[in-house]
Amino acid sequence: MSEAAILPTRRDEAWRYSDTDALAGVDLGNWRAVDVAPGETVRETLVIEDENGNADGTRLTRLRVSIGKGARYELFGVIASAHLGRVEVEVTLAEGAHFEMGGITVGGRDTVREFVTRVVHAQPHATSNQVVRSVHWGQGTGNFLGNIEVVRHAQKTDAAQSFKGLLLEKGASVNAVPQLEIFADDVKCAHGASVGQMDENARFYMAARGLSPELSRRLLVQAFIGDALVALDDEGEHERLLQVALDKLDKHL
Amino acid sequence: MLKIENLTAEIDGKTILNGLSLKVAAGEVHAIMGPNGAGKSTLSYVLGGRPGYEVTGGSVTFRGQDLLGLEPHERAAAGLFLGFQYPVEIPGVSNVQFLREALNAQRKARGEEALSGGEFLRLAKDKAGLLGLDMDMLKRNVNVGFSGGEKKRAEMVQMGILDPAFAVLDETDSGLDIDALRVVGEGINAIMRAPDKAVLLITHYQRLLDVVKPDRVSILSKGRIVKTGGPELALRLENEGYDAVMAEPA
Ligand SMILES: Nc1ncnc2c1ncn2[C@@H]1O[C@H](COP(=O)(O)OP(=O)(O)O)[C@@H](O)[C@H]1O
Ligand SMILES: [Mg+2]
Numbered sequence: 001m002s003e004a005a006i007l008p009t010r011r012d013e014a015w016r017y018s019d020t021d022a023l024a025g026v027d028l029g030n031w032r033a034v035d036v037a038p039g040e041t042v043r044e045t046l047v048i049e050d051e052n053g054n055a056d057g058t059r060l061t062r063l064r065v066s067i068g069k070g071a072r073y074e075l076f077g078v079i080a081s082a083h084l085g086r087v088e089v090e091v092t093l094a095e096g097a098h099f100e101m102g103g104i105t106v107g108g109r110d111t112v113r114e115f116v117t118r119v120v121h122a123q124p125h126a127t128s129n130q131v132v133r134s135v136h137w138g139q140g141t142g143n144f145l146g147n148i149e150v151v152r153h154a155q156k157t158d159a160a161q162s163f164k165g166l167l168l169e170k171g172a173s174v175n176a177v178p179q180l181e182i183f184a185d186d187v188k189c190a191h192g193a194s195v196g197q198m199d200e201n202a203r204f205y206m207a208a209r210g211l212s213p214e215l216s217r218r219l220l221v222q223a224f225i226g227d228a229l230v231a232l233d234d235e236g237e238h239e240r241l242l243q244v245a246l247d248k249l250d251k252h253l
Numbered sequence: 254m255l256k257i258e259n260l261t262a263e264i265d266g267k268t269i270l271n272g273l274s275l276k277v278a279a280g281e282v283h284a285i286m287g288p289n290g291a292g293k294s295t296l297s298y299v300l301g302g303r304p305g306y307e308v309t310g311g312s313v314t315f316r317g318q319d320l321l322g323l324e325p326h327e328r329a330a331a332g333l334f335l336g337f338q339y340p341v342e343i344p345g346v347s348n349v350q351f352l353r354e355a356l357n358a359q360r361k362a363r364g365e366e367a368l369s370g371g372e373f374l375r376l377a378k379d380k381a382g383l384l385g386l387d388m389d390m391l392k393r394n395v396n397v398g399f400s401g402g403e404k405k406r407a408e409m410v411q412m413g414i415l416d417p418a419f420a421v422l423d424e425t426d427s428g429l430d431i432d433a434l435r436v437v438g439e440g441i442n443a444i445m446r447a448p449d450k451a452v453l454l455i456t457h458y459q460r461l462l463d464v465v466k467p468d469r470v471s472i473l474s475k476g477r478i479v480k481t482g483g484p485e486l487a488l489r490l491e492n493e494g495y496d497a498v499m500a501e502p503a
Contacts, residue, residue, distance in 0.1 A: 223344060
C-alpha cells in the first residue's frame with residue numbers, strides 16, 4: 001500500500017474543497033492542544049505569510065482547544081501564503097465558555113486557503129462567534145467549513161457564523177459549508193454566507209474624489225476584511241494582521 | 254476654463270450626448286437646465302470619466318488640457334469635482350478616512366505635501382461647520398444611513414475639503430428642504446465663488462438659482478445645448494415651461 005492511501009481525499013467532508021494532492025509528505029498527526037483554564041482568557045493570533053520569499057508548499061495548523069467553564073478563547077488568523085494553507089480548529093466549550101474566531105484568507109495564483117472548524121457546545125450557556133472573510137483573485141480559492149454541534153443538554157447555546165467572499169477576478173472562487181448538528185431545543189444558531197465582487201459604483205465615486213484604482217481597491221478590501229478583526233481588541237495586532245492581508249494584495253495583484 | 258466641443262457619447266451603443274458644445278469661463282457659475290432624460294447626468298459622468306460612458310466624438314479641454322485623456326482620479330487631481338445626483342454609500346470606510354486619503358492622493362499627484370491627521374481634522378471641521386453638518390457625521394461611514402439631505406450636505410463638505418477649481422454639481426438641490434437648500438446654496442457660493450474657479454450647476458429648479466445666482470444659463474435637450482442666455486432664461490423656463498422657450502428661434 002502506498003502512503004498516499006491513508007491521506008484524506010476530497011470525499012472526506014472536511015477536505016471537500018481542499019487540495020489533497022498537496023498533503024503528500026505532510027505530518028497530519030500534528031495537533032497542538034490548547035487548554036484554557038476555567039475563567040481564563042487566552043488570545044492567539046496566527047499568520048501564514050511568505051517565508052523567505054517562499055509562497056508555496058503546504059502549511060497546516062491544527063489546534064484542539066478545550067475551553068473551561070466561563071473561560072474565553074480568541075483566535076485571529078490571516079492565511080496569505082502557501083499552495084495549501086489550512087487552519088483547522090476543534091473546540092470544545094464548557095459551561096458559559098466563549099469561542100471567538102476571526103479569519104481572513106487572501107490570495108491568487110492556483111492556491112487554496114481555508115479555515116475548517118468544529119465547535120462542540122458540550123455544556124449549557126456557552127457562546128461562539130466565527131467570522132471569516134475571503135478575498136481572492138487569479139485561480140485562488142478561499143474556504144470556510146464550519147461545523148457546530150450542540151449536545152442535547154447544552155441549552156441556551158448561542159452560536160454564530162458569518163462568511164463573506166470577495167472575488168476580484170474571474171477564476172477565483174470561495175466555498176462556505178456551514179454544518180449545524182443541534183440536539184438541544186433552547187438554542188440560538190445564526191449563520192450567513194455570501195459572495196460578491198467589488199462595488200464598481202463605489203470605485204468610480206472614489207476615483208471622482210481622487211483615489212487611484214489601487215487605492216480605492218485597497219480601501220474597499222480593508223473595509224471588507226475589517227469585519228473579521230472587529231473583536232480583536234489589541235490595536236497593534238489588529239494593524240499587523242490587516243497589513244499582512246493588504247500587503248499581499250498590493251504585491252501580488 | 255472648460256471648453257466642450259461637439260461632444261458625442263453613448264451608453265451600451267445608445268447615443269446620449271449628440272454634438273454638445275459648451276464653454277464655461279473662470280469666475281462663472283453656469284446653470285444647466287433641461288427635461289428629464291435630456292442627458293444632464295450623462296454629461297457629468299462623461300466629464301468625470303465614468304466607465305461605460307463611451308465618448309465617440311468631440312473634445313473637452315479643461316484648463317488647457319485634454320480632459321478626456323485623463324483617468325478619472327487624474328481629473329480630480331487636475332481640479333475637477335463631481336457632485337453626484339445619487340451619492341454612493343461605502344460601508345466600512347469612514348468619511349474622515351476616505352476624504353483624508355483622497356485629499357492626500359490629489360496633493361501627491363500635484364506634488365504637494367500631505368496633510369497630517371491634525372491638519373486634516375481642522376480643515377474637515379471648518380468645512381462641516383460651513384454646511385451645518387455635525388462632525389460626528391464625518392466619523393461615520395461614507396453616506397451610510399444618511400438621509401437624502403445629509404448626503405447632499407456631505408457632498409458639499411467633500412467639495413469644501415477638496416477645494417476644486419471646477420465643480421459639476423448634478424441636482425445638488427434635489428431632496429433638500431427650503432432651509433437646507435439655502436445652507437447648501439450658500440456653501441456653494443462660499444467654496445466656489447472665486448475669479449479662478451467655475452461651476453456647472455445642473456438643476457431643475459429656480460429656487461437654488463435664487464441663492465447661487467448663475468452668470469449664464471443653458472438648456473440641454475436631447476443630448477445637446479439648445480439655448481444659452483443670462484439668468485433671465487431660467488426665470489422664463491420657470492414661468493413658461495421648456496416647450497415654449499425652446500420653440501422660439503435661438
Ligand atoms: N446606464 C444607462 N444605460 C442605458 N441608458 C441610460 C443609462 N443611463 C442613462 N441612460 C439614458 O440616457 C438618457 C439620459 O439620461 P440622464 O443623463 O440620466 O438624463 P438627465 O440627467 O438629464 O435626467 C436617458 O434616455 C436615459 O434613459
Ligand atoms: Mg440626472
